[in-house]
Every structure is written in structure tokens, then in C-alpha cells.
Amino acid sequence: MALIEASHGSKVSQDNHQVRTAWSMTAPALALMFLILLVPIVVAGVLSFSNYSLGNTGFDWVGSQNYERLFSRSTYEKMFIATFTYVVTVVPISVGLGLGAALLVHSLGRVGDIYKTIYFLPVMATLLAMAIAWEFMLHPTIGMVNRTLEIACGTWLETIPFFLQGCEGSFPLWLGDRDYAIWVVCFIGIWQGFGFNMVLFLAGLTSVHRELYNAAEMDGARSGWEQFRLVTWPALGPTTVFVVTISCIRAFQVFDTIEAFWPQGGGPSKSAYVMMFAIFEKGIQQNLIGVGSAITMLFLLFVMFLTLIQRWLIERKVHYG
Amino acid sequence: MSGLQIDAVEKDFGETSVLKGVTLNINDGEFVSLVGPSGCGKSTLLRIIAGLETATRGTVSIDGTDVTHVRAADRNLSMVFQSYALYPHLTVAENIAVPLRMRQMSTTQRLPVVGGLIPGTGPLKRDISQAVRHAAEMLEIGALLDRKPGQLSGGQRQRVALGRALVRNPAAFLLDEPLSNLDAKLRVQTRAEIAQLHRKLKATFIYVTHDQVEAMTMSDRIAVMMGGEILQCAAPEVIYEDPNDIRVAEFIGSPKINILPLEHTNDGVVLLGRVLDWPMPAGMPHLMQLGLRPEALRLVEGPSKLRGRVVHFENLGSEIFAQVVLYDGDIRLTLRATPADRQRLSLGKEVSLEFELRSGLIFDTAGKRLRMAEVKTRAAKEVA
Ligand SMILES: Nc1ncnc2c1ncn2[C@@H]1O[C@H](COP(=O)(O)OP(=O)(O)O)[C@@H](O)[C@H]1O
Ligand SMILES: [Mg+2]
Numbered sequence A: 001m002a003l004i005e006a007s008h009g010s011k012v013s014q015d016n017h018q019v020r021t022a023w024s025m026t027a028p029a030l031a032l033m034f035l036i037l038l039v040p041i042v043v044a045g046v047l048s049f050s051n052y053s054l055g056n057t058g059f060d061w062v063g064s065q066n067y068e069r070l071f072s073r074s075t076y077e078k079m080f081i082a083t084f085t086y087v088v089t090v091v092p093i094s095v096g097l098g099l100g101a102a103l104l105v106h107s108l109g110r111v112g113d114i115y116k117t118i119y120f121l122p123v124m125a126t127l128l129a130m131a132i133a134w135e136f137m138l139h140p141t142i143g144m145v146n147r148t149l150e151i152a153c154g155t156w157l158e159t160i161p162f163f164l165q166g167c168e169g170s171f172p173l174w175l176g177d178r179d180y181a182i183w184v185v186c187f188i189g190i191w192q193g194f195g196f197n198m199v200l201f202l203a204g205l206t207s208v209h210r211e212l213y214n215a216a217e218m219d220g221a222r223s224g225w226e227q228f229r230l231v232t233w234p235a236l237g238p239t240t241v242f243v244v245t246i247s248c249i250r251a252f253q254v255f256d257t258i259e260a261f262w263p264q265g266g267g268p269s270k271s272a273y274v275m276m277f278a279i280f281e282k283g284i285q286q287n288l289i290g291v292g293s294a295i296t297m298l299f300l301l302f303v304m305f306l307t308l309i310q311r312w313l314i315e316r317k318v319h320y321g
Numbered sequence B: 001m002s003g004l005q006i007d008a009v010e011k012d013f014g015e016t017s018v019l020k021g022v023t024l025n026i027n028d029g030e031f032v033s034l035v036g037p038s039g040c041g042k043s044t045l046l047r048i049i050a051g052l053e054t055a056t057r058g059t060v061s062i063d064g065t066d067v068t069h070v071r072a073a074d075r076n077l078s079m080v081f082q083s084y085a086l087y088p089h090l091t092v093a094e095n096i097a098v099p100l101r102m103r104q105m106s107t108t109q110r111l112p113v114v115g116g117l118i119p120g121t122g123p124l125k126r127d128i129s130q131a132v133r134h135a136a137e138m139l140e141i142g143a144l145l146d147r148k149p150g151q152l153s154g155g156q157r158q159r160v161a162l163g164r165a166l167v168r169n170p171a172a173f174l175l176d177e178p179l180s181n182l183d184a185k186l187r188v189q190t191r192a193e194i195a196q197l198h199r200k201l202k203a204t205f206i207y208v209t210h211d212q213v214e215a216m217t218m219s220d221r222i223a224v225m226m227g228g229e230i231l232q233c234a235a236p237e238v239i240y241e242d243p244n245d246i247r248v249a250e251f252i253g254s255p256k257i258n259i260l261p262l263e264h265t266n267d268g269v270v271l272l273g274r275v276l277d278w279p280m281p282a283g284m285p286h287l288m289q290l291g292l293r294p295e296a297l298r299l300v301e302g303p304s305k306l307r308g309r310v311v312h313f314e315n316l317g318s319e320i321f322a323q324v325v326l327y328d329g330d331i332r333l334t335l336r337a338t339p340a341d342r343q344r345l346s347l348g349k350e351v352s353l354e355f356e357l358r359s360g361l362i363f364d365t366a367g368k369r370l371r372m373a374e375v376k377t378r379a380a381k382e383v384a
Helices: A004-046 A063-068 A076-122 A126-135 A144-151 A161-168 A181-206 A210-218 A222-236 A237-252 A255-260 A275-285 A290-316 B043-048 B092-104 B121-138 B154-166 B184-201 B210-219 B236-241 B246-251 B341-346
Strands: B005-015 B016-026 B030-035 B057-062 B077-080 B172-176 B205-209 B220-228 B230-232 B257-266 B268-271 B275-278 B287-292 B298-301 B306-315 B319-325 B332-337 B350-355 B361-364
Touching: A004 A290, A004 B154, A076 A181, A076 A237, A076 B016, A126 A144, A126 A181, A126 A255, A144 A161, A144 B236, A144 B341, A161 A237, A181 A255, A210 B043, A210 B077, A210 B154, A222 A237, A237 A290, A255 A275, A275 B341, B016 B230, B016 B246, B030 B043, B030 B210, B030 B287, B043 B077, B043 B172, B043 B205, B077 B154, B092 B121, B092 B154, B121 B154, B154 B172, B184 B205, B184 B210, B205 B210, B205 B236, B210 B236, B210 B268, B220 B236, B220 B246, B230 B236, B230 B246, B246 B287, B246 B361, B298 B332, B319 B350, B332 B341
Parallel strands: B030 B205, B030 B220, B077 B172, B172 B205
Antiparallel strands: B005 B016, B005 B057, B220 B230, B257 B268, B257 B287, B268 B275, B287 B361, B298 B350, B306 B319, B306 B350, B319 B332
């Protein structure tokens, strides 16, 4: 009996020892994670309930005033509209185009490599530099876009109302027009983002078992669409969830295009006043840290929500373990 | 159910010719194995029969109808793939149902919600799930119907793949090394089950394997392939006892057949420097090869003309395989002995061997069988 107890006791102390070693080894990583990831978020969370400005020695608690502003002022209403317009437009189109381009490039084999490079170019180019090129192309009078459109004047294309208006009066001002500004930003976002999605989908496609297509053919899946539904799409499930999440987060984070086009104010009558730009304007330019923090918290909430949805989808729906 | 005719099929992949004129007629309800070493073109031939690959030259017919230019989905054949190729996102029941859904239901009927509203979908779905259950019960996987392939063992996946193949009534079943991913014990068991399945369904089976034991145990006929050609297609016992080609003789049978050089001189037939009493007809070539199955060799007491030393032996309980290196010519022979001979076989021991002349198979130097040269009479019972 004594023997058993003794050995039992030593086992407990050994366990304790192991636990302590484990903690001491994970401690540095935990501390770093805490410092680098959590502290800034907590600080932003705390500041969002204050009226702190950088340089001030003190600040007052203002309660939920910052948040109330976010949901009452029309500037922020525009901010939400611009952000959601951008996300809802850019995400589905850039994911869809990315998938389509990946399927095409994949089916081309060797020749596809050229397209792969071309489609990926906008991803590699810095948006700031590309924004200048786009600004030039979209210039109302000397820009390539409107000049190209003018060619259509006098042809049958004038039956289309858009061209008729453009030829009689003038073509849109694009970046200067509050009806077009956000759509131009969306277009550039898609142009810039779909190559990235294509590369992710291409990686996903290489993991599709080739013999499954043969099996589908033997089972009577005759059309490309049926084979896509039966083999490709389910196999791309995890990739798609990831691509959609990443695209959403990137879309919420859109900033550099707007900063490049309209450094002062987020588009004609704030039609392209997206969240990131608002954080920048309030928090940095106007030194209203409280408001900036409040928008930041909201932004983090969206991103967190998206990530949770992704985790749930991946674990429940698209992993066939 | 119907027969299959493969006529002078050739297949080139770019410059390399993989099939060099394969002709094979498979009867209705027959179980034919395509057997041969890895890379000899078995899978390619099967895929051409299936329609997944197009032949460069030659034709494939099913039941007399030329299907060379008919796509795989329209040939009404079922295939079991080496990797099983199950749809990972579908349950076992859904996997087995796919061939029926694809063939019997229209695109709109397959749609999740809308499909149910179309008249006739309900009864059709019931028929399909009935057929799925029937197939599952036949393969004893009824309890697994709600699982995903990822949650199954290799053997269970293999059954699901079989189930998907036999849920409908195809013209023939094509199986590409279906047992190669199973462990040895399961392989033996499944082998018997597939053979039983064939007897029960009375369907045409084309079975690809590199394992000659599988081919020998399951088939009505074996087609031995090598280098893109069928060397011989015959019943298993014919392939074993009466091969046309030395490559067939060497590939079929385990352990491998023993090959000894044979000389035909003016003095008579000479084996390893000794003249045999062999009634060789005229016109036979000078150099030949003698094939002796391990069971054709016998251990004898006292001196004989084939003498050597045991260098290795394997006792399998019911039989013993011993490798003997002959004193003449440094040739290694494999011999099958009964347990009664065990005392006489130990490593390094000197043994004397003999064989009956009429159990010897004669091939020319190119490997073609020389039946003319073989001893046919029962009387010629000379001992080497
Ligand atoms: N799609 C292909 N392209 C080029 N060569 C191929 C292709 N498929 C098979 N081969 C070649 O054809 C030969 C026969 O292949 P296969 O029929 O798979 O052999 P087996 O099934 O008998 O092992 C191999 O040498 C292989 O490399
Ligand atoms: Mg193969």
C-alpha cells in the first residue's frame, strides 16, 4: 500500500513538473501574442470610450458617445454605404472572375502560364503607382477611357442611352462624379484582386484528383457543368471559403486607392468614404483618437465575424474528413 | 450483358507506342484478366475500352456495335478505379447513387428544392434509394450508408467503389487493380468475393492486375500482356502448363520457372555438358532453352546428373521451396519439395535432382515455344 502511494505521489510531482515545463516554454510565445496582438486591441477598445487626442496629457471618458455618433451622423452613414457597396460588389465579382480565370488557365496547361503571369501582374504592382495610371486613363478630357468612348459617337452604339448622353453632352467625369466614383474604385479593386484569387484557386485545383473526372464521366456526367458540380466545386470548397473570407477582409480594408485619388475627403461628396479612410481621417489627420478607435472596433467586429463564419463553414461543411 | 471485341488497337503517346496492336475477343459473361508487369499498358487498354482514352488505331466494339468514337458516358460500362475515386463530399449512399442519378434524372430533377416539384421525381428517387440499398446489402456495407468516404477503411472504400459500379446494369465491368491498395489478408478475401460476385451477376468482367495469383484464381481466361502486346490469352491452366512464350512462362507461376540452356548437337541433346536421351526431331535449332517448373524437379538419393548445393530454402509448412546452385554452369534452380523431404534439405547440403523429360518446356533463343522439340510420349522417362 505504502509502495503504491509512494509511486503515486512521485507520479503527481512528475506531472506537476511537466505542466510547469510546458507553461514555461509556452510563456514567451503567449507573452508576445498578448503584447503584440491583444494589447493594441484592448487599448483601442478603451480609447473608443474617450475623447483622447494625441499630445494631450489627459482625456475624459465620454461613454458610448463615439459609437452613438457613428450611427447618427450622415457622414458615417455614407461611410457604411460606401464600405458595403464596395464589399458587396468586389467580393463576389473578384471571387467569380478568379475562379473562372483559374479554370481557364488550368485547362490550358502550359500556355496558361502566360495568362497566369498577366493576371497576376496587378497583384504585384503597388496600388499607389497603379492609381496614378488609372487617374490618367480616367481623366475626363484627355483620358484614354473617354477618348475611346468618343470613337463610338456617330455609330449605331449611339442608340444606347449611355453613349447618346455622352456624345451629346460629355462622358462621365468618373473620379469626379459622385455617381461613378465608388464604382470606379470597385472596378479597380476587382482588377487588382481577382488575379490573387485566381492563384489561390489554381492551387486548389491542383489538389483535385484527376481520376475523379474519369469516374464522373463513367457515371454519366456528360457536360462540363455536371463534372464541375460533381467534382471540381466540392473539391474547391475549402479554397472557396478561404478566398471569400480573404477577399472580404481585403475589401473592408480598402484604403490606398481612395487615398491616392482623393487625399482630401474620400471622393465627391464622400461617396467613396470607406471605413479605413475614415479611421485614417479621424484618427490620424484630425487627431480624434476616440472616434477613430470606435470605427476601428467596429471594423474588427466585422472581420472577427467573417473569420468565425469561415471557421464554422470549414469545419462543418467543406472538410470531408 | 454482352461481349466485347477489341480489334488491332494501337495507342501512341506522342512518340512512344504504348499498345502495339492488341486484339482480344471477350465473350458475354466471361471474366478476363489482363495481367502483366507494371507499365505494360494494361491500364491504357482498359481506359481505351472504357472510352476514357481514344485508340490511335483499331476499333472497340460492344456486342458487335462499333463504339470506338462513342464517349465513355455513353458506352454503358462500369469501372472501378485503383484509387477508388469516390466523391469525398458525398456519403456512401450518395456515392453509389451517382450513376443512377446522372443517367435517370434530368438536370432540373437533380436540383435540390426545385427538383422535388417536378412530377415523377419522388418515385424515381425511391427507386434509386432502393437500388442503392440492394447494392449495399450485396456488398455488406448497408451499415455504412451515411458515412463519408473519409471515414471508411481501405477495404470499405473498395466495396463502395464496387457498389457504385454494380448499382446499374452495365454491359461490362472494368476493374483496374481494385485490390492493390488492400492488405494481403483482405486481398485474398475480396478476391474470392469478386469471383463470387461475377458468378452471381453473370456479367462480363475485365480485370486488370499485375498480380498473377489474382489472375490465376479469378479468371475464365487470362491475357498476359507485355510491352504493349498480348502474348497469350487462354484459360489459367493452359497459360500455366502450356505457355506460348518464355515471357509468359516466366511471368506466371510463383516461384518462377527455371530456365536452362539446351544444345542440340550431332551427339544429341546436351544439357550442361551432359547428353540426354532425348528424341529430338530434325530441323530444330542448335541452341534452345529448357523451362522446368519448380514442381517438375525431384530430389533423389545418390548420384545424378544435376547436382548442386542448397543456398536458400523457404519452408511454407505445406511445401518447401529450395534454391540449389548447380555445380555446372553456376545456375540457380528453384525446387518445390514436400515436407517429407525436409530432412534432406538444409543450407549448404549437397543434393541430386532429376526431372521427367516430358515436363520440360522447350523455347527457342528468342523465347518462342518449340512444341515440336518436346518429348510427348509417356515412355520417354529419362532422367537427367
Ligand atoms: N497520359 C499518358 N501520357 C504519356 N504516357 C503515358 C500516359 N499514360 C500512360 N503512359 C505510359 O504508358 C505506359 C503504360 O502505362 P499503363 O497503361 O498505365 O501501364 P500499366 O497499367 O500496365 O502499369 C507507361 O509507360 C506510361 O508511362
Ligand atoms: Mg495501371
